[in-house]
Amino acid sequence: MDPIPLNPQTPPKRNSNLVLVTGVEHPEGAYAARTLGTHGFDVIAHSFISEAAEQIAHDITGIGGRATAAVADLTIHGEVDRLFTGIEDTHGHIDTVVHAAWIPGPESTGTPLQSIHPHDWDRFLHAHLRMLFTTVRRAMQSMSDRNRAGSIVTIVGVNRTETGTGVSTLARQVIDGAIEAFTAAAAHDISARTLQVNTIRLVDELPSPAFPDEHITPDFDTALVFLADPAHHSWSGKVLSAPAARFAAVH
Secondary structure (H helix, E strand, O other): OOOOOOOOOOOOOOOOOEEEEEOOOOHHHHHHHHHHHHOOOEEEEEEOOHHHHHHHHHHHHHOOOEEEEEEOOOOOHHHHHHHHHHHHHHHOOOOEEEEOOOOOOOOOOOOOHHHOOHHHHHHHHHHHHHHHHHHHHHHHHHHHOOOOOEEEEEEEEOOOOOOOOOOOOHHHHHHHHHHHHHHHHHHHHOOOOOEEEEEEEEEOOOOOOOOOOOEEOOOHHHHHHHHHOOOOHHHOOOEEEEEOOOOOOOO
């Protein structure tokens, strides 16, 4: 099975698209923000932790990119609205949202199924699904309020572990599946054709040729830059599998 034709040999052109990357305190979010910064995007580096957001923004500006730090609790509707309103008031628009935010699970969510406490399970699922809902919903509102194209990209995959072993816990696999299902449904729910919603699934191994409908990409960078560009309307609702890069930890 051949990778999807994203023209990985063609250097991406520089642009002035404004992208909000959530969760830059985690390796995937930090890597996504730095990658988009090097490809000409104006980056809003979001974190629950101010030091992490400021560090990633500093990293991007240090290599000649443009970046601003932002802090908000994405599980709280008012905080999400404040984040987007602040960006809109300062920049006038948001072109792209890359949602990589992740909250460490309660005490027992990393354990086997029979050992997970119901209260931990409820808190974990509620926090992540609420964060996903509020962020994507507000991003859609921001992009729909103007006559411009917009792109929302969620990131799921094998590197989301507490131990860094590359083996996802049960709770994280469930959330990743929910994120994929939500973004696919959201893509079908959008009435404005200029908005696109997609997911990048990080995998240790590329899918087998036995699954011909699977969309695969040469690498994470290629998938990210391609989907972050709001111009690819025909790709809305897709899940693209990309080989998991070795993301460096945020310092």
